[in-house]
Amino acid sequence: MxxxxxxxxxxxxxxxxxxxxxxxxxxxxxxxxxxxxxxxxxxxxxxxxxxxxxxxxxxxxxxxxxxxxxxxVPETTVPQSALKSIKGTLWKAPLIGRWTSAPLAGESKGNLYCNGGDGVVEQYDTWEALEQAYFALFFRLKGLGLLRSALLHNGSKQVHAWADTDH
Ligand SMILES: [Zn+2]
Incomplete structure (x- = not known):
């Protein structure tokens, strides 16, 4: 919608x-x-x-x-987030890495997406670069306790999946 x-x-x-x-x-x-x-x-x-x-x-x-x-319409001219998580910056986000051999026009084959912390939307032209970035971010955010789930796909194949058990 x-x-x-x-x-x-x-x-x-x-x-x-x-x-x-x-x-x-x-x-x-x-x-x-x-x-x-x-x-x-x-x-x-x-x-x-x-x-x-x-x-x-x-x-x-x-x-x-x-x-x-x-x-x-808000009273302030600078937008203030009204609908973010009550957990604020400690909110646990999902991490998604996806490699496709047939990307949409204007997009790369590799995509890395996570909307927690500072937010990550990155594109990669090789599978190796995507995989490396995915695991680097996975271990960093997991170590900080900021991940709820993680999923890495190469085409239809699931390469890695992880889910937090205590949220
Ligand atoms: Zn608007």
């Missing part, structure tokens, strides 16, 4: 763990939501609405009860 912000930026919702997206439950629904989720054994998504913040201008977009997006 994509939202065209009034400022011209585009808010993209196509992956998990977005630093500018939140899940909202109304206080009027809170007890029903908790009870329903408990009896279902999982989050009852029918009570959950979404909110997004434009990372360019800071506008906040909130789904109303009819799931129509309402926009709110």
């Amino acid at each position: 994509k939202i065209g912000c009034t400022c011209g930026a585009v808010i993209i919702d196509q992956t998990d763990y977005l630093a500018y997206k939140g899940h909202l439950v109304a206080d009027e629904d809170w007890e029903d939501f908790a009870e329903s989720s408990r009896s279902l054994g999982e989050i009852d998504q029918s009570f959950v609405r979404h909110c997004y913040q434009c990372t360019s201008c800071g506008r906040l977009y909130v789904d109303d009860h009819d799931r129509r997006l309402l926009a709110f």
Whole structure:
């Protein structure tokens, strides 16, 4: 899903763990939501609405009860993150390395992606360079306790996979 912000930026919702997206439950629904989720054994998504913040201008977009997006303009001119993790800089991020022999136009064959810490989006032209960068980042972030999962793919082959067991 994509939202065209009034400022011209585009808010993209196509992956998990977005630093500018939140899940909202109304206080009027809170007890029903908790009870329903408990009896279902999982989050009852029918009570959950979404909110997004434009990372360019800071506008906040909130789904109303009819799931129509309402926009709110911030009072500050410098965007302040409203929807980041409550864990702040200690949030554990997923790390993804992907090698493809048929990249999209304008993209490299090797991609390394991690949105924790300072954030990493890097491209590599050889498998060896991607693999080396992936493991260097993997051991660094794992050592710092900042990883939730890691996945390295070469085409359809899974080369490496790791998941944190205590989050
Ligand atoms: Zn905007």
